[in-house]
Every structure is written in structure tokens, then in C-alpha cells.
Amino acid sequence: MSMKSYIAKRLLHTILIAWGVMTAAFFLMRIGPHSPADKYLATLGAGHNVSQVAAAIESRYGVDRPLYEQYFTYITSLLHGDWGWSFSTSMPVSDLIRTHWVYSFQLILLSSIVAILLGITIGIFSAARKNTTADHITTFFSFAGISIPNFWLGMMLILIFSVKLGWFKTYYDTGLPMFSLSNLYALILPVMTLATGMMAGYSRYVRSSMLENMNKDYVRTARAKGLPESIVLRRHVFRNALLPVVTIIMLDMSGIFFGGAYITEVIFGIPGLGWMSLKAVFSDDYSVVLAVTLIGAFVTLFFNLVADIAYTYLDPRIRYE
Amino acid sequence: MSMCGKAALLSAGIGLSGCLEASKDKSTNLTSGVSKLGGTFIDGASGADAETLNWILAADATSLGYIGLALDGLITYDNKFNIVNRWLKNDIRTSDDGLSYTVTISDDLFWSDGKPVTADDFVYTMKNLMFSDWMAYTYAGDWMEEIDGKSVYVEPVAENETTFTIHRKTVDPEFLYTVTDLLVYPKHIVSKYEGDVKAFTQAPELNNLSYTGNLGPYRYKEWIRNDKIVMERNPDYYLGKQNGEPYFEEYVIKIFGTSAARHAAMEAGDITSTGIDPEQVMKFKAIPTIQVFTIPTSGYRVLQYNMRDNGWPGLREKKVRQALSMAISKEKIIQQILLGFGEPAFSFIPKVSPWYDEAGLSMFGIGTLYDKNRAKQLMKEAGYGIEKNGEIQVVDKNGGKIKFNFVTITGSAVHESMAYLIKQELGDIGIDVDIKFVPWETILRKYYMNKVPGSDQPERNNNGPRSVSEEPWDLIYA
Numbered sequence: 043m044s045m046k047s048y049i050a051k052r053l054l055h056t057i058l059i060a061w062g063v064m065t066a067a068f069f070l071m072r073i074g075p076h077s078p079a080d081k082y083l084a085t086l087g088a089g090h091n092v093s094q095v096a097a098a099i100e101s102r103y104g105v106d107r108p109l110y111e112q113y114f115t116y117i118t119s120l121l122h123g124d125w126g127w128s129f130s131t132s133m134p135v136s137d138l139i140r141t142h143w144v145y146s147f148q149l150i151l152l153s154s155i156v157a158i159l160l161g162i163t164i165g166i167f168s169a170a171r172k173n174t175t176a177d178h179i180t181t182f183f184s185f186a187g188i189s190i191p192n193f194w195l196g197m198m199l200i201l202i203f204s205v206k207l208g209w210f211k212t213y214y215d216t217g218l219p220m221f222s223l224s225n226l227y228a229l230i231l232p233v234m235t236l237a238t239g240m241m242a243g244y245s246r247y248v249r250s251s252m253l254e255n256m257n258k259d260y261v262r263t264a265r266a267k268g269l270p271e272s273i274v275l276r277r278h279v280f281r282n283a284l285l286p287v288v289t290i291i292m293l294d295m296s297g298i299f300f301g302g303a304y305i306t307e308v309i310f311g312i313p314g315l316g317w318m319s320l321k322a323v324f325s326d327d328y329s330v331v332l333a334v335t336l337i338g339a340f341v342t343l344f345f346n347l348v349a350d351i352a353y354t355y356l357d358p359r360i361r362y363e
Numbered sequence: 364m365s366m367c368g369k370a371a372l373l374s375a376g377i378g379l380s381g382c383l384e385a386s387k388d389k390s391t392n393l394t395s396g397v398s399k400l401g402g403t404f405i406d407g408a409s410g411a412d413a414e415t416l417n418w419i420l421a422a423d424a425t426s427l428g429y430i431g432l433a434l435d436g437l438i439t440y441d442n443k444f445n446i447v448n449r450w451l452k453n454d455i456r457t458s459d460d461g462l463s464y465t466v467t468i469s470d471d472l473f474w475s476d477g478k479p480v481t482a483d484d485f486v487y488t489m490k491n492l493m494f495s496d497w498m499a500y501t502y503a504g505d506w507m508e509e510i511d512g513k514s515v516y517v518e519p520v521a522e523n524e525t526t527f528t529i530h531r532k533t534v535d536p537e538f539l540y541t542v543t544d545l546l547v548y549p550k551h552i553v554s555k556y557e558g559d560v561k562a563f564t565q566a567p568e569l570n571n572l573s574y575t576g577n578l579g580p581y582r583y584k585e586w587i588r589n590d591k592i593v594m595e596r597n598p599d600y601y602l603g604k605q606n607g608e609p610y611f612e613e614y615v616i617k618i619f620g621t622s623a624a625r626h627a628a629m630e631a632g633d634i635t636s637t638g639i640d641p642e643q644v645m646k647f648k649a650i651p652t653i654q655v656f657t658i659p660t661s662g663y664r665v666l667q668y669n670m671r672d673n674g675w676p677g678l679r680e681k682k683v684r685q686a687l688s689m690a691i692s693k694e695k696i697i698q699q700i701l702l703g704f705g706e707p708a709f710s711f712i713p714k715v716s717p718w719y720d721e722a723g724l725s726m727f728g729i730g731t732l733y734d735k736n737r738a739k740q741l742m743k744e745a746g747y748g749i750e751k752n753g754e755i756q757v758v759d760k761n762g763g764k765i766k767f768n769f770v771t772i773t774g775s776a777v778h779e780s781m782a783y784l785i786k787q788e789l790g791d792i793g794i795d796v797d798i799k800f801v802p803w804e805t806i807l808r809k810y811y812m813n814k815v816p817g818s819d820q821p822e823r824n825n826n827g828p829r830s831v832s833e834e835p836w837d838l839i840y841a
Contacts, residue, residue: 080804092807093822098499102560127561131588132415132570138588197623205631212628213619216590308620313590317620321411321589 045354049347056343063339064332068113071328078103078129078326103129105328116332126329130322135329138318139337144220146314150303152226152233154295157240162287164241165248170275172253180245187242196235196309203231213311236306240294247290251283258282284356292349296342403613407625407637412589412618417569418546419492422501429586430546432594432614433572433579435602437466438543444661444715446543449602450480450578452525455542461534464542467526471601474549474576482527486519487550489529497558505541508533549574577601580609591617629653641702657704661713666691666785666840671813671828673835675767677747677759686741688727689734691788700780738792757793766795767837770810773800781840796838806841809834 079099100106104115119126125135168180204212210231218225255261256279264274304316315334322330413426418434421427435449448454450472456465472480493500494516507514510532517538518530529542552574556563568574572583578601581594594614603609617634619625626643628634630650639647639655648655668678668687677683693707708714709724726732739755742748747765748755759765767789771782779800786796801810812822813830820826822833 080802092812092824095499095501095504096808098496099501102499102564127565129564130414131412132417132420132564133588134565141587142589193621197627200624200627204633205627208631212631212633213617213624216587309624311590311617311619311624313587317589325411325414 045351049351052343052347052350056340056347059343060336060339064336065113067332067335068116068328069109071326071331072105072109072112078105078328080326125333128322128327128330130325130327130330131318135333138330139315139333142313142315142318145214145216145312146303146307146316148220148225149229149232149236149306149312149314150295152229153236153240153303153306154291156233157237157244158291160237161241161244162248164245166252166275166280168245168249169252169256169279170271181249184242184245187238188246190238192235192239192305193309195238196231196306199231199234200309216313232306232310232312235309236303243294244287244291247287248283251286252279255279255282281356285353288352288356289349292345292352296338296345400610401612403615404611404636405615405617405634407617407619407628407634409619409622409625413592415570416572416583416586417564417566419498419500419548420564429592429594429616430572431579432581433575433583433597434546435579436543437468437545442659444659444713455539457539461536462531464529464531464539465522465526466529466542466545469601470525471604472576472578473599473601474552474578475574476576478549478551479524480547480549480576480578481524482521483524484550485545485547486521486527487554488546488548489519491557492548492553495557497560498563499560508535581614584613589618591615641704644702644704659715661715663708663711663713664696664781664840666838668838669836671831673831675765675837677745677765678837680745682741682745683747685725685727686738686745686792687789687794689732689741690738690792691728691785692733693728694733695788696781696784700777700784735788735792742792764793764795766797768835769796769798769838769840770801770806770834770836771798771840772803772806774802778840785838785840803841806839810836810839 077096077100079096097106104112107115116126123136125139127133128135128138131138164180164184168177168184171177200210200212204210211228214228214232218228252275261274261278264278265271303314304320306312307314307317308320315337318330319334321327322334408425411423411425413421413429414423415421415426416430418427418430421430437448437450437455438446439449441447446454450468452467452469457463458465466482466485468480468482468485470479474480489506492498493503493506503516504514506517508517508531515532519527520530521527531538548569552568553563553566556566556569563569571586575582577597577599580597580600580602582597583592584595585591585593592615596609596612597603598608600609617628619628622640625634625637626639626647629637629639629647630653632652644655647653668674668684670679697703697705697707706714707726707729709721709726710719712719736755739748739757742757743750743755747759748757749762750756757765769782769786771778782798782800786798789796810832811824813824813832814820814822814826815830818826820830
């Protein structure tokens with residue numbers, strides 16, 4: 043099977059799985075005990091006719107119709123490019139995602155770049171200096187990075203660098219031009235918050251993967267040939283050690299895209315998709331939850347595909363036949 | 364009338380405002396009555412963002428708060444709860460028989476396209492939108508009255524360009540407050556959406572307030588969901604002629620994900636104003652650049668006793684209700700839970716109201732009427748106590764321990780603390796309390812709505828003395 047046919051097959055699988063996930067989400071949300079009317083009822087005084095109000099609101103949002111009818115209406119609209127109306131934000135879901143994805147994307151992209159570059163560098167450094175003081179120090183900080191919860195780290199960074207030192211604004215300012223140094227500057231604390239845990243994790247994976255490969259025969263052979271240690275590490279050990287790390291990074295990426303950045307978004311007031319999805323879940327905003335679920339499924343499957351393809355480039359022995 | 368006994372407690376809210384140099388200048392100008400103000404006012408809020416700017420669809424206070432920046436409404440209140448006319452030309456006139464309310468609006472109100480706001484706009488908004496079946500307006504019930512067992516809408520009629528009258532068939536003293544909450548849509552714009560709830564819900568001019576003309580101090584500029592709404596000064600504001608332009612060039616409401624982040628922003632000076640909880644007051648008062656204001660509110664907290672058939676039978680006896688109210692200290696609640704930001708209340712009419720009258724009010728829960736021994740004595744007199752070794756033991760008619768089913772709202776620290784304090788207070792006179800935390804909408808659906816068992820009545824707030832809620836309860840604090 044050629045790479046093209048393999049990718050085509052995987053894309054078809056991706057569409058089928060995403061449809062399955064979306065269908066499951068659709069029915070699970072609607073058979074739950076909540077209703078979009080609940081938030082209206084919660085604001086009513088005790089003197090109102092709750093049943094009548096609830097029925098009227100459910101009718102307004104079309105959730106009073108039979109489930110199969112709602113499902114087919116949704117699928118038909120989706121095929122026509124209509125993602126529905128978000129009643130917790132009063133705008134079309136497509137506009138909502140178009141406006142907000144960029145805030146999540148820039149945060150995730152920058153955090154991932156920082157985490158991958160630093161995590162791999164620290165991992166290699168630590169493995170090359172196994173059981174030295176430097177290794178112990180990096181190990182200590184890696185475990186600290188993994189253990190510290192995002193919300194605590196974010197708040198501490200705000201208190202130290204924003205409140206006490208006044209170097210940064212306490213929240214992300216959406217008024218800044220997207221492609222500007224001031225925007226990059228404003229993202230420093232959120233990126234530090236999100237990247238710390240990822241970076242610490244990657245450094246541990248890289249370190250252990252490197253150490254595992256360092257004892258392999260081909261490494262011993264490379265050293266026996268008289269190759270400098272830096273070349274042995276870079277060309278022989280690192281390239282092989284990268285395979286499992288790539289899988290982990292790709293799974294991480296899809297997880298973050300799927301809402302894993304929401305804690306950082308909430309702390310720094312970044313109106314990204316993570317925070318938006320969370321709010322939609324609590325507001326029973328079906329259209330937004332379904333859209334985010336669908337996108338999340340596609341992104342997860344996409345990164346899995348990217349990981350598989352990356353394998354073939356990292357290890358020429360792997361072929362999809 | 365609801366079949367609930369009620370013990371009331373008045374509370375106060377707390378506001379906090381930054382006191383920067385610019386704020387001091389603003390204060391000076393405010394007192395002179397001439398606005399020379401500028402800059403951006405950033406109000407920090409946390410929790411959920413508004414859901415809509417299309418006011419008839421709004422169910423949350425945040426949405427109505429945003430809308431209020433662009434639409435003044437008929438009246439507002441000053442800090443002493445006095446009514447101050449806004450769109451009204453003069454006070455609402457109530458007929459001598461209490462059945463007609465005549466509203467006259469100012470003749471200098473305009474929509475964004477320059478067309479005048481008319482009485483016909485108000486009548487259209489009520490009859491064709493608020494009272495329509497297709498719209499399903501959440502608060503439509505406020506505009507209904509019971510006639511021959513049927514709920515019917517009140518009848519608004521336009522008298523002339525600026526005057527309309529709302530006719531009722533029954534007297535309701537609270538209806539005046541319903542009228543004062545009235546907002547309006549431009550008939551010539553919204554009529555094209557009539558009957559189509561989807562089109563109305565998604566209408567861009569209604570969702571971005573582009574029709575609001577000179578009806579409020581600010582105009583919509585930008586709304587980034589879950590981030591901020593930016594309103595800009597409205598140079599055409601109808602009150603601008605008398606009082607100068609609105610104070611700020613921009614009024615921003617910034618949403619924070621957590622109150623900790625919001626408080627940090629206040630401390631760092633990144634926002635101008637935000638609300639704080641009672642326990643934060645001392646901390647913020649100690650910061651020299653921040654000024655803390657206490658803003659009174661007219662809200663009250665009520666413990667309700669279920670006198671219906673699915674409540675403990677003793678609650679139907681006045682002496683028992685008085686005994687319970689005598690066993691719960693309102694001062695303790697204010698000091699220990701509200702940290703002093705509240706005052707005891709004994710009536711639903713706020714103290715600042717001209718109709719408030721303390722004559723004849725029994726002030727249960729404070730002073731001599733907070734007395735647990737007397738409470739026990741009252742319970743005994745009502746048949747719910749026995750004397751043993753010179754002490755009164757509170758028991759039910761069979762000599763067993765009395766146990767109350769106490770329902771309160773989930774997710775609120777104040778409600779939780781209040782529930783445990785009441786449990787402790789009633790425990791002191793020998794009554795056990797089981798606390799159940801449920802969401803407010805569940806309280807509405809399962810604990811307030813009622814019907815006579817076995818009947819085909821639709822569930823309502825009050826279906827008569829024999830009706831009961833789906834779930835039994837004895838006390839509710841909601």
C-alpha cells in the first residue's frame with residue numbers, strides 16, 4: 043500500500059470515527075437530566091409557572107421535538123456548513139469558533155514549541171550526564187514541573203510577576219495586535235504556565251528513552267568505531283529515542299487542543315476554545331459542545347495520523363504495507 | 364398567597380472601587396455636575412459571561428447588566444432606593460381604582476435611525492412580543508392576572524405618541540414594579556421578525572444593540588465572548604444635554620475565570636472596579652490605592668416553613684413557627700456568616716421604603732425574642748414538648764424526636780454556612796435537621812411547584828391549600 047492510499051484510508055476512518063463520536067455525544071447530551079430551560083428557571087421567582095416556561099423555552103430551542111428529528115436536522119444543517127446557533131453566547135457556532143480558536147491556537151502552539159524544545163534539550167542533557175549533580179537537579183525540577191498544578195502555578199506567576207513586580211498585566215489583553223511583540227510579551231506567563239508541565243514530562247520521557255537506547259549494541263558499535271560522543275548521541279541515540287516521544291507529544295497536542303488548555307485560559311482570562319467548551323457544557327449549549335467534540339475528534343485522529351507518518355521518516359524500517 | 368411561613372433577614376452587598384488619581388479628578392467633576400471625564404472604566408467580573416444582548420431572551424443578570432448600559436429603562440433607583448425617572452417624562456399614574464397604569468415617556472427619545480421612540484413601540488413590544496406564544500417570554504407570567512380561574516394578559520393601549528395605559532381587571536400593588544422594569548424594541552425593526560423565533564433570536568441588530576439610539580449612556584462597540592464587552596460613550600445620550608456626556612469614553616466589563624484572578628487584577632491596578640466578598644474587605648481596605656465602598660441592597664434572605672400537607676404538621680401552628688424563629692439568631696447569621704454586612708429584617712418591605720412601619724412587627728431572632736428557653740416553652744404550649752427533670756424536651760406528638768427536612772441551594776458558601784448554623788440553632792432546642800443541597804431549578808420544579816395529588820391540575824406555584832410539591836420538605840432557605 044502506498045503512503046497516499048494509507049493516508050486516504052486513515053482519513054476515511056477519521057471521518058467515520060468522528061461521526062460516531064459526534065452521534066454518541068449528541069444522544070448522551072440530550073438524554074441527560076438537564077435542559078436548556080434550566081438556566082431560565084434558575085432566575086425565575088417562585089411565583090412563575092415553571093412547567094409552562096420550561097416547555098416554551100424548550101420549544102424555542104427546538105429541543106422539544108423527537109430526538110431522531112433533532113438529530114437529522116442537525117446532521118442536515120452540518121452537511122450544509124451550518125454548525126448551529128450557540129444560545130449561551132448568542133452567535134452562530136461557526137463564528138464563535140472562528141473568533142476564538144486563534145486564542146487557544148497561539149497559546150498551544152507557543153507552549154508546545156517551548157515545551158518540546160526545552161523538554162528534549164533537558165532530557166538529552168540529563169541522560170548524557172546520568173547520575174551526576176546536573177542530572178539530579180534537572181530530575182528534581184522535572185518532577186516539580188510535573189507535580190505543580192497549572193492553576194496554582196498560574197496564580198503564583200500572576201502574583202509575583204504582575205501584582206508584586208508589575209512586569210505583566212494580570213490578564214491577557216485581546217486588544218493587542220495578534221502579530222506583534224506586545225502580544226508575544228503578553229503570552230509569556232500563560233505559556234510558562236501551560237508549558238511547564240509538558241516540558242517536564244517530555245524531559246523525563248526523552249531521558250529514559252535515551253538511557254534505554256544508550257545501552258543498545260548499535261550505540262556500542264558506534265562508540266567502538268571512534269565516533270565522537272556528541273555524534274553518537276545525536277545521530278544514533280536521539281533519533282531512536284525520539285520514536286516513543288513523538289507519540290506522546292502528538293497525543294498531548296490533541297489532548298490540549300481538545301480543551302486541556304482551559305485551566306490556563308481561565309486563569310489568564312484568555313477567551314479560547316477550552317474555556318468556551320467548558321462554559322458550553324455547563325450551559326447545556328448543545329451546538330457548541332457538539333462542534334467542539336467533532337473538532338476535538340478530528341484533531342486527535344489527525345495528530346495520530348501525523349505521528350504514524352512521522353515514524354516512517356524517523357525510522358526508515360517502518361513501512362505501511 | 365403561598366402556603367409558606369417566612370422568617371426574613373435583610374442583607375447588604377459590597378462593592379469595591381479602585382481609587383486612582385484619575386478617579387479623584389472624576390469625583391471632583393461629578394460634584395460640579397459638569398462632566399469633563401474621559402478614559403476607560405474597566406469593571407472586573409467573574410463567573411459566566413452574558414448570554415445575549417437581545418433583552419427579551421435574557422435569563423441572566425449579567426446580560427441585563429450589559430443591556431442596561433445602552434438602554435436606561437423607564438426608571439432607576441438612587442443609593443437610597445428612591446425612584447429616579449429615566450425615560451419617563453413624569454411619574455407613572457395609577458388610577459384611583461388601581462386598575463390602570465398610565466405611562467408617559469419623554470419626547471426626546473430616538474432610535475438609531477432617528478425615528479422617535481413612541482408609545483406604540485411599547486405597546487407593540489408587550490402585545491406582539493412579550494405576550495406572544497411564539498416568543499415564549501420567560502417573565503410573561505408577571506404580566507398576567509387570574510380572571511375566572513384563567514390566566515390572562517393585561518391590556519396595554521397607546522393613548523398618543525408618548526403615552527400608553529396598561530389596564531388590569533384585578534388590583535395588584537406589586538404590578539407597578541413590573542411596569543417600571545419594562546424595556547422596548549423598535550416596532551419598525553422587529554416587526555419583520557414577528558412570528559419567527561429563530562430569525563428573532565439571530566437578528567444581528569438585536570444581538571449587537573445597534574438600534575439603541577440615544578436611549579442609554581453607552582453604545583455597543585465590541586463583545587468578545589468570555590472576555591469583555593466594550594461600550595463606548597453615547598454622544599447623543601438624552602440625559603447628556605442636562606448632565607453632560609456620560610463619564611467615560613469607554614466602559615469595559617472584563618470577565619475573569621476566577622475571583623482570585625479578578626482580585627489580583629484589582630490589586631495590580633489593571634481594572635478600575637470590582638465586587639468583593641465580605642472576607643476580602645479588610646485585605647483591600649489595607650491597600651492605599653484602593654477604596655472600598657459598601658453599597659446597600661434591598662435583597663433579603665428568607666427561611667421558609669412548609670405549611671402544606673407534605674410538611675411537618677406542627678409548622679401549620681403559629682406558636683411553633685414563632686418558636687423556631689425565636690431559636691435562630693439573626694445577629695449570629697449577620698456576624699458569623701455575612702461578617703457584619705447585613706441587618707435583621709422582619710418584613711418584606713425594606714427599611715428605606717416610605718411604606719416601612721415597625722409598629723406591630725414582632726422582631727423574632729434578636730434581643731428578647733432570641734430566647735431558646737422561651738422557644739422550648741412555646742413548643743410545649745403547642746403540644747410539642749414534655750417536661751423532664753425540670754427541663755422541657757421538644758418532641759413530636761408521639762414523644763419522638765422532631766426531624767426537619769431542610770432544603771437549600773447547592774454551590775453557595777453562604778447558603779451552606781447558613782444551613783449549618785440553623786441546624787445548630789434548632790439542635791439546641793432538640794430538633795434534628797437533615798440538610799439537602801439541590802440546584803435552584805430543582806427547588807423550583809420539585810419543591811415549589813405544586814398540585815393537588817391525583818388531580819389533573821398543571822403544576823403551578825399555588826394550586827390551593829391542599830396542593831403539594833413533588834418532593835416533601837419542611838424548611839427551605841433559597
